[in-house]
Structures are given as C-alpha cells and as structure tokens.
Amino acid sequence: MSLRHALLGLLSDRPASGYDLLKLFETSLANVWPATQSQIYTELTKLDGTGLITVAAEGPRGRKEYAITDEGLAELRHWLTETRPQRNTRSDVLLRVFFLGVLTPEQARGYLAELIEMSDQGYENLRRLMESVDWDDDDLSVYGRIALEYGLRFNAMRREWAEWAAGQIK
Amino acid sequence: MSLRHALLGLLSDRPASGYDLLKLFETSLANVWPATQSQIYTELTKLDGTGLITVAAEGPRGRKEYAITDEGLAELRHWLTETRPQRNTRSDVLLRVFFLGVLTPEQARGYLAELIEMSDQGYENLRRLMESVDWDDDDLSVYGRIALEYGLRFNAMRREWAEWAAGQIK
DNA sequence: ACTCTACATTCCAGTCTTGACATGTCACCA
C-alpha cells in the first residue's frame, strides 16, 4: 500500500487539499504511481483518522487543506529507510512478448515496432517536460529531475532493446 | 486483467494443470506478471466457465489438465494484436526517489546504493538463468530469451542511473 | 507398514483498484 506513502510524501513538501493532490498525481506522479480521485479521497480520510495527517485549514467550497503530522513524517521516514522496495513489477508490455510466438513473425515485428514508437513518444514527452519545468534547488526539484532522468534512460533502453529484438525474429 | 491472458498464453504452448501453471508462474513469469496460487485457480475456473479453456484430462489426486480452446486462442491473438498495452506501471522503487528529500543526503545515497546492489543481483540472477536454461528453437525459447535480454538491459540501465543519481546529491 | 515430500485443489476475509455517479460552490465573463 504505497498510495499512503505517496500522499505523505507530497504533503511533506507542503499542505494541500485532495484536489491539489489529485492534480499532482496527474502530472508529476502519473508515470510512477497513478491514482484515481476516489482512491485519493478515501485514503486521505483514512490517514486523517489514524493521525498521520490533519486538517490544517478549511477553505471555500468545502476545501480541506491537509498537513502532515510529526507522526506522519516519522512514518514516511520509516518507509523510506526501513522497508525495502519489493513491489513486484507487472509489465503488460513484457508479458505479451512471451507469447508473440502465437502470431506470425510479421505480426510479432509489428508489435515490437509499436513498442519502439511508444518508447520514442515517452522519451519525447519527458524531454518536453524536462524543458518546460523551471527547476529550483529545492528537494522535489532535485529528486524530480533524477526520477525524470530515469524515465529518459528507461525509454531509450526500451527502444534499443525493441530494435534488437525485432532483428532476432525469424 | 492480464492474468487471464497470461494463462491462455501458457496453455497455448501445452496443456497444463493449475499446479503446473503455478510452477511456471514462479519460475519464468515471476519477473513479469507474478500471481498467487489462489488467483490462478480462481481464474482457471472462470476461464473454463466461459469456454476459453477446457478440461482435457483428469489425473491422479484430482488433477485437472486444462487445454486452450479455439475460442481461447482467438482471444489470445486478439489481445496481442488488437489491444494496446497501457497498464500503468507502478514503481515502488521510483516513488521513493521523489521523496528522498526528507532524508539526509547520506541516507538518500544509502538508498541509491541499495538500488545499485539490487540491480547487480537482478542482473546476476538473470545471467545465471540465461546460462542454466538450454534454449531450443521453439517459440517460448526464442521469446523467453528476448524477454530475458530485456531484464538484463533493464538492470544494467538502472545500475548506471543509480550511480549517476548518487553523484547528483548535494 | 510408515513417513515424508511433492502434488493438487478449494475457499475465504480483507484490502486495493477502477470507473463511474452524485453533489455542490465559486469566480468570471458576456
């Protein structure tokens, strides 16, 4: 259950409402840990209930601005330092590769060609994002840029692999 | 819901029991689409119910050997050719990177050092697997090797990225 | 005869996730 920690992480930077957080998920975190609106609001209510966050202010339109508590920050630090990432990564993309044998070689190469295109687009999107953001020196900027670099390298790697793979067929 | 297609894919190679499939998931597919025993048996029952697979033979100890039907094979091909992979990939590893700012630089570098080690171990495990399997010319061998190569490149990429990232801190 | 391991399946409670539906408010502009 890392959604909890994703929310704690975002709130550790600054207080925010559910709506704010939803926007943050749609932009910065979308590639790493997608979450829907209903999930976010549900989890915020739970976090509030367990005292890891608290309603710091209320605004117009029923806006509730949540802030992380000391307890929440401790939980976030604990997650970062004491627990190992081990979420089994599921890859829709790679799963299909295993079964390309049921298709014709042409179709299989077609699938890999789509992956190449997908990787190129992913790369381009991230490159544009990299340029559009004006990076500060604050923590989220530094580590956001590091995560973005990961995305760039990942897409480049996948592209090259898909090209190599297409050459392996038949 | 790709577990369904993972099972169809494995059964397209040869008939198998739930137990056989569980073993296959534990070995070959574990890195790509992990599934638990209860999930597999539940899904097999559903697939049998919708006619995509059928009980081809019964063996000792209540063993039920499932085989893919023509309808199932059609569904598998449809999934491979007509639907685009778009499963949002969740990355526990990368999510943490976003929030390393709440730690000290030393702790953050410590996390990246663990990622380096994790990547090295992943690489080594796959390299050993690559050597231990005696690869045939059949489809699952060809595409299994291609998927394995992906894993090797992925781990190498992640290692290099983590090294670079550690240098970016502070 | 006995025991142990691998084989083999079924069921369940609880949680996570998806994709809606429902409801209402504020600010701006025409």
Added chain:
DNA sequence: TGGTGACATGTCAAGACTGGAATGTAGAGT
C-alpha cells in the same frame, strides 16, 4: 443575470489481489 468551467468532495459496485487456512492423494524411500 445567466452560463460556464474550474474547484471540491463523497460514495458505491465490481473486480483484482494478497495471504492464508483447510483438505486430501500419490509415490518414493526407509
């Protein structure tokens, strides 16, 4: 004043996933 779009939250059903408990059989070795 009326309409629109962004702001803002809450709830629900259905399906996916986790982790475990329960149950039993066949075969291989001692």
